Amino acid sequence: MQVDQNNGNRIDNNDSSTTNDIDQPANVKALNLPPNTSCLLVKTRTIAIEPIPLPSLQPDGVLVQVMANGICGSDMHSYLSGGVGGRPIDGSKPSVMGHEAAGIVIAVGSQVWSHVVGDHVAIEPGLPCRKCVNCKNGRMNICTTVRYCGTPGVHGTLSRYYALPADMAPHIPKTIPWDVAGSIQPLAIGVQIGKRVDLRAHQTVAIFGCGPIGLITAAVAHAYSASKIIGFDIKPSRVDFAKKYLSPLTGRPIFDNVFLLDPLVISETNGTAATAASEHGHATPGDRAWMAAQKNMDAVMKATGLALDGGVDRVVEASGAQDAMLHGIAICKDGGVYLQVGLGHIQTNMFPTIALTNKELDVRGITRYTASCFPSAIEMLGRGVVDLAQLITATYPLSQAKDAFEAVAAGNDIKVIIKNQEV
Numbered sequence: 150m151q152v153d154q155n156n157g158n159r160i161d162n163n164d165s166s167t168t169n170d171i172d173q174p175a176n177v178k179a180l181n182l183p184p185n186t187s188c189l190l191v192k193t194r195t196i197a198i199e200p201i202p203l204p205s206l207q208p209d210g211v212l213v214q215v216m217a218n219g220i221c222g223s224d225m226h227s228y229l230s231g232g233v234g235g236r237p238i239d240g241s242k243p244s245v246m247g248h249e250a251a252g253i254v255i256a257v258g259s260q261v262w263s264h265v266v267g268d269h270v271a272i273e274p275g276l277p278c279r280k281c282v283n284c285k286n287g288r289m290n291i292c293t294t295v296r297y298c299g300t301p302g303v304h305g306t307l308s309r310y311y312a313l314p315a316d317m318a319p320h321i322p323k324t325i326p327w328d329v330a331g332s333i334q335p336l337a338i339g340v341q342i343g344k345r346v347d348l349r350a351h352q353t354v355a356i357f358g359c360g361p362i363g364l365i366t367a368a369v370a371h372a373y374s375a376s377k378i379i380g381f382d383i384k385p386s387r388v389d390f391a392k393k394y395l396s397p398l399t400g401r402p403i404f405d406n407v408f409l410l411d412p413l414v415i416s417e418t419n420g421t422a423a424t425a426a427s428e429h430g431h432a433t434p435g436d437r438a439w440m441a442a443q444k445n446m447d448a449v450m451k452a453t454g455l456a457l458d459g460g461v462d463r464v465v466e467a468s469g470a471q472d473a474m475l476h477g478i479a480i481c482k483d484g485g486v487y488l489q490v491g492l493g494h495i496q497t498n499m500f501p502t503i504a505l506t507n508k509e510l511d512v513r514g515i516t517r518y519t520a521s522c523f524p525s526a527i528e529m530l531g532r533g534v535v536d537l538a539q540l541i542t543a544t545y546p547l548s549q550a551k552d553a554f555e556a557v558a559a560g561n562d563i564k565v566i567i568k569n570q571e572v
């Protein structure tokens with residue numbers, strides 16, 4: 150058996166240590182578990198529901214019976230493109246999908262004192278190397294060799310059973326329903342969004358994109374006592390959903406306003422002002438788009454009482470759409486912070502660099518989550534200051550994972566959860 154120190158309990162494809170029970174400690178063998186049915190990404194839009202070997206429980210690890218697993222945008226990216234981060238899946242070595250999971254500890258390693266059988270835990274899906282320059286600088290979320298669940302070559306959590314180092318399995322209160330527990334990882338991302346956008350009490354916040362991450366960001370901002378939260382989306386159904394997302398603290402909507410945005414029309418007619426603004430006396434499509442975005446956001450600021458402030462303190466762009474980026478910079482007040490969360494396309498042609506320098510904005514990115522994000526997310530759920538149950542619009546058994554992915558692809562759901570034990 151080869152156990153890479155960095156790899157810990159993660160199982161590699163073609164890792165012979167996982168192919169039989171010989172390497173399992175006696176407490177795992179005694180469980181006599183059924184096949185480890187899993188959801189494997191084979192190629193674009195093609196998955197297989199079949200057993201993989203039970204992962205080896207390591208001395209410092211726990212074996213988890215996975216109860217629920219959320220699906221998110223990055224899973225959809227893998228599903229629809231057959232890979233993630235530009236790395237295509239090799240069809241001969243399918244990986245288990247999934248990275249948002251929670252379950253019950255069914256066995257603990259011989260060196261583990263922090264967990265006992267029966268504990269409810271979340272699964273932290275990223276295992277940093279602890280050795281690269283970013284890890285050494287304390288930024289393990291941008292570890293250059295992180296092993297992240299559900300990425301090519303690293304099995305994810307869409308299995309019946311999953312083994313991981315015990316310290317990557319934070320305890321969750323048994324009062325949290327499994328569906329909700331399957332959404333702890335995106336809430337941890339929401340906490341990291343709060344950190345990166347430097348969210349503080351009594352700030353005004355604009356959120357572009359009212360999908361799960363946009364809604365979760367709003368819930369975190371609300372829990373942190375934002376003074377005003379404004380949402381935007383281009384889909385009427387998402388705008389309606391966001392308007393009805395209620396605070397568990399006040400019983401009232403979390404968003405103060407949610408606006409439906411139309412695509413920016415880059416017509417000649419709104420080019421007059423742009424022409425005046427253009428050094429060269431002619432308005433480029435970028436000038437016209439920027440002027441149109443400013444005009445839209447001026448109207449929003451007037452409608453929401455933000456005109457005197459000149460915009461919001463914090464902008465979270467969670468759609469990846471170029472229009473939203475332009476609108477986001479337009480509504481960010483001078484000296485504010487703009488956070489790019491949405492992945493979007495490489496080919497983003499328009500970004501108003503003059504505005505962001507004139508306003509002296511902090512424009513930032515975010516990757517995954519950092520230390521303390523999972524504990525904060527779990528505590529917020531446990532204390533009832535954030536409610537994720539409202540966001541879960543559908544659940545599917547593991548045996549019907551394809552239907553779950555297709556449902557998310559259709560875009561009519563908010564958060565879809567897979568029940569890993571329903572095979």
Ligand SMILES: [Zn+2]
Pocket residue numbers: 220221222223224248249334335
């Ligand atoms: Zn996710």
Ligand SMILES: [Zn+2]
Pocket residue numbers: 277278279280281282283284285289291292293294295
């Ligand atoms: Zn590292």
